Structures are given as structure tokens and as C-alpha cells.
Amino acid sequence: MGFFDRFKTKDNKPKNDLTGDKPKVQQVHPITCPFCGAYFQPNQVLFAFSRGEVERENEDLSPAQKKERVYFSIFDDSCDVHYACGMPMKMTHKASRAVSVMRVCPNKTCHQVLSPNAGLYEMGKGIFFLGLRNSGKTVMLSTIINTLKNVAHFYGAKFNHYNAGVGQKYEELYYGPLYRNHMLPKATARGKSDLLVYEWISKQYSTTIAFYDIAGEDAEDENTLIEQAGTQISNAQSYVLLVDPYEIGYISNIKQKKAASYKETVDIFNNIIDHVVLPDERRKKYLSIVLTKSDELVGLTGEPLFRRDTEAFSKIYENMNHAAGRFPVRERANLGNDISNFFKDKAPNIVSNADLTFDKQNIGYFIVSALGMAPVEDTENGYSIPNDPMPIRVEEPVLWLLYKMGYIDGEI
Ligand SMILES: Nc1nc2c(ncn2[C@@H]2O[C@H](COP(=O)(O)OP(=O)(O)OP(=O)(O)O)[C@@H](O)[C@H]2O)c(=O)[nH]1
Ligand SMILES: [Mg+2]
Ligand SMILES: [Zn+2]
Numbered sequence: 001m002g003f004f005d006r007f008k009t010k011d012n013k014p015k016n017d018l019t020g021d022k023p024k025v026q027q028v029h030p031i032t033c034p035f036c037g038a039y040f041q042p043n044q045v046l047f048a049f050s051r052g053e054v055e056r057e058n059e060d061l062s063p064a065q066k067k068e069r070v071y072f073s074i075f076d077d078s079c080d081v082h083y084a085c086g087m088p089m090k091m092t093h094k095a096s097r098a099v100s101v102m103r104v105c106p107n108k109t110c111h112q113v114l115s116p117n118a119g120l121y122e123m124g125k126g127i128f129f130l131g132l133r134n135s136g137k138t139v140m141l142s143t144i145i146n147t148l149k150n151v152a153h154f155y156g157a158k159f160n161h162y163n164a165g166v167g168q169k170y171e172e173l174y175y176g177p178l179y180r181n182h183m184l185p186k187a188t189a190r191g192k193s194d195l196l197v198y199e200w201i202s203k204q205y206s207t208t209i210a211f212y213d214i215a216g217e218d219a220e221d222e223n224t225l226i227e228q229a230g231t232q233i234s235n236a237q238s239y240v241l242l243v244d245p246y247e248i249g250y251i252s253n254i255k256q257k258k259a260a261s262y263k264e265t266v267d268i269f270n271n272i273i274d275h276v277v278l279p280d281e282r283r284k285k286y287l288s289i290v291l292t293k294s295d296e297l298v299g300l301t302g303e304p305l306f307r308r309d310t311e312a313f314s315k316i317y318e319n320m321n322h323a324a325g326r327f328p329v330r331e332r333a334n335l336g337n338d339i340s341n342f343f344k345d346k347a348p349n350i351v352s353n354a355d356l357t358f359d360k361q362n363i364g365y366f367i368v369s370a371l372g373m374a375p376v377e378d379t380e381n382g383y384s385i386p387n388d389p390m391p392i393r394v395e396e397p398v399l400w401l402l403y404k405m406g407y408i409d410g411e412i
Pocket of ligand 2: 138186187188213214216
């Protein structure tokens with residue numbers, strides 16, 4: 001089925017409303033660009049063409065010039081605009097007859113390609129991922145995206161990359177190395193950040209989920225973080241904060257391994273929030289606090305959460321069951337309780353800081369393993385894993401946020 005066909009019935013007439021008389025008027029929604037935060041109306045989008053297409057007659061163009069993108073607004077006389085669902089969705093360049101369905105963000109410094117769904121739904125505000133050095137962001141992004149793709153259908157939803165560029169980036173930099181080559185990423189380099197934007201699309205709602213992978217080293221410096229990601233942070237509706245287990249003294253003492261970072265995740269994070277999010281808005285936002293690398297905690301003595309003979313244990317190291325297609329509210333309440341008690345006891349600083357900034361009921365505590373196994377050192381190439389990753393509960397923090405924000409139903 002072609003893209004425009006979805007707006008038509010089988011006999012090619014526009015879809016009618018239930019009475020069958022009048023064509024249904026689809027409500028058009030303003031768009032927030034998930035890459036730069038620009039806010040605009042669907043009729044302000046630009047359409048992208050390649051210069052070579054538009055200037056077919058011009059023989060002086062070099063191959064590079066032919067590939068260059070050129071942009072036209074719907075108010076440009078040189079183009080015809082085609083509408084669907086009350087929005088400009090396609091443009092024909094009159095002189096060359098070149099056609100484009102590539103709508104892009106009108107912000108000059110952005111011009112990212114918009115999803116075909118942009119403007120069709122009220123867009124949610126997105127989820128921001130953050131953690132310090134070595135906390136497991138890059139690895140978790142690799143497995144969380146793959147897991148969400150696989151489980152979305154249980155919730156009557158699709159989980160798609162926002163545009164083709166995002167899909168390609170994920171495949172090349174995240175999925176490929178880990179799932180195809182079983183290689184672990186090198187520490188993300190300073191100044192480098194990746195924004196992977198996905199859409200959670202269901203019948204009733206759609207929201208963007210912007211996974212922001214930044215070098216932990218940069219996140220440690222508040223000014224750098226605000227500079228690099230201030231807009232994304234202030235625009236996000238919710239946050240996933242990754243905590244390296246070795247940041248928690250109790251664990252690092254037992255395992256005799258310290259976190260690679262010398263600052264505390266949550267302090268930095270809350271300082272950033274204080275700078276870029278207004279106090280009223282903070283109370284409406286959600287926070288998932290996630291202890292990563294749970295596979296390394298199994299069997300640690302003393303703490304009930306890590307002991308095989310406890311009830312919490314059997315759940316924390318077991319995957320979620322999605323078959324019911326509803327978020328398991330009761331199971332989460334129990335687990336959340338156990339895990340937040342662990343944090344209160346072993347990392348009170350994290351809990352008190354989070355409580356000061358966010359509403360208590362909007363904070364969730366999670367323990368996940370993105371890999372489900374310990375990496376092994378491969379002397380030539382760094383670290384690798386012996387098999388395909390087998391993540392444990394890696395999707396739970398995001399599904400919980402989707403549930404809290406109203407994008408998936410809870411169990412009844
Ligand atoms: N055992 C175990 N180790 C993990 C897991 N996830 C990550 N690690 C280890 O933690 C290291 C760091 O993970 P990354 O995802 O690169 O961490 P990061 O937060 O992106 O780090 P920076 O890029 O430096 O900010 C990996 O190389 C693994 O050795 C996991 O689920 N289990
Ligand atoms: Mg990284
Ligand atoms: Zn933009």
C-alpha cells in the first residue's frame with residue numbers, strides 16, 4: 001500500500017465518517033521537531049528536493065551539486081502543493097515536474113526529515129536518556145530499541161525509527177556492532193552525541209521517544225551538557241537515568257570495582273534540570289532511575305534483591321511477560337517497592353535528590369541488564385560477548401513511562 005493510499009478507502013474515495021455523508025475532517029496538530037525542538041504548524045514545513053532533480057536542464061552541475069538538497073515552502077510559486085488530511089504532504093516542482101514527499105523541519109540549522117506521521121497526531125514530548133561514563137548508555141540503547149521493536153505489537157503499537165537516517169544510524173552504530181559482530185562499543189568520544197528518535201504509534205496516540213546518547217565524560221560537565229542537550233532536556237516529558245552499579249558504594253565494595261566516573265549521576269542530572277526546566281514543569285515530568293548491568297549482581301551476598309531465594313529476585317532477573325498487552329501495574333508496584341527500598345538503603349543520595357526535584361509518584365526504580373551476560377576481553381578488539389545479547393527487563397523503564405504518560409493501558 002502506498003503512503004497516500006492509507007487516507008483512501010478501497011474504492012479510492014476519501015474515507016468517510018460513520019454517517020457516510022461528509023468526508024471526515026482530520027484534525028491537524030502542530031509539530032515539534034524532535035531533533036531541534038522547533039515548534040511549527042504543518043503548513044510551515046519545507047519540502048526537500050535534490051538540486052539535480054529540480055535543475056534537470058543545467059548541465060554545469062557537478063555530481064556533488066546534483067545531490068545537494070534544495071528546499072521549497074508551500075508558499076513558493078514554483079511549486080504545486082498536494083494535501084492529505086488537511087496538511088501539505090507532497091509537492092511538485094512545476095518546471096521540472098520533480099515530486100517530493102520529504103517534509104523537513106523549517107529551522108535553518110536543522111532541516112531534519114520529518115516522520116510521515118508528523119502533524120497527524122498530537123505528538124508526545126519524548127523521553128531523554130542520560131547516564132555518566134560507562135553507565136551502559138550505548139549498550140542499553142542498542143538492546144532497548146531492538147526489544148521495543150519486538151514487543152510493541154503486544155500493545156497494539158508500532159515502534160519505528162522517525163526517519164530513514166535514524167534507522168541507518170541505529171543499524172550501523174548500535175545494532176550491527178552488538179548483534180551482528182558481538183562487539184561492545186568503545187567509550188563514546190567527547191563531543192560526540194547521537195540522537196536516535198523513534199515513534200511509538202498506536203491507534204489512539206503517538207509519541208516520539210528521543211534516545212539521546214552522549215559521552216558520559218561530557219555529561220559530567222554541567223555546562224557542556226546544557227550546551228549539548230539543554231533544549232532536548234527541557235523539552236522531554238520524561239527521563240531515564242542510568243546508574244552504574246559500581247557507583248553504589250555497597251556494590252563497588254563487594255565487587256572491589258569503582259565506577260569510572262568521579263561525580264554522582266543524580267547530582268549532575270538534578271542540577272541540569274534546575275537550570276533548564278521550570279519548577280512547575282518538573283512536577284509534571286517522569287523519571288525512571290535504572291540500575292544497569294544487573295547480570296553482574298546475581299549472587300552477591302547479603303542483599304535480598306540479589307539472592308536467588310527471594311521473591312523479588314525471581315522477578316528482577318526474569319523477563320517481562322508482554323502477552324497480556326497491558327502494563328503489569330501490580331507487578332511493577334511490588335518490584336518498584338523492593339528496588340526503591342534498595343536505593344533508599346544503599347544510595348539515599350539518589351532518592352532524596354530525585355524526590356526533591358520530581359513528584360514521588362512520578363519516579364520509578366528499575367534494575368536491568370542490557371546484555372544479560374558479562375562481556376569478555378578480546379585482546380585484539382576490546383570487549384565482546386560470546387552470544388547474542390539476552391537483555392533482561394531492559395524495556396521496562398520505557399514501557400512504564402509510556403504507561404504513566406497514557407500511551408499504553410495498564411492491566412485491569
Ligand atoms: N555485565 C554487563 N556489562 C555491561 C552491560 N552493559 C554495559 N556493560 C559494560 O559497561 C561498559 C560500558 O558500557 P557503555 O554502554 O559503553 O557505557 P556508556 O554509558 O555509553 O559509556 P560512555 O560512552 O563512556 O559514556 C561496556 O563496555 C560493558 O563492559 C550489561 O548489561 N552487563
Ligand atoms: Mg557510550
Ligand atoms: Zn528541527
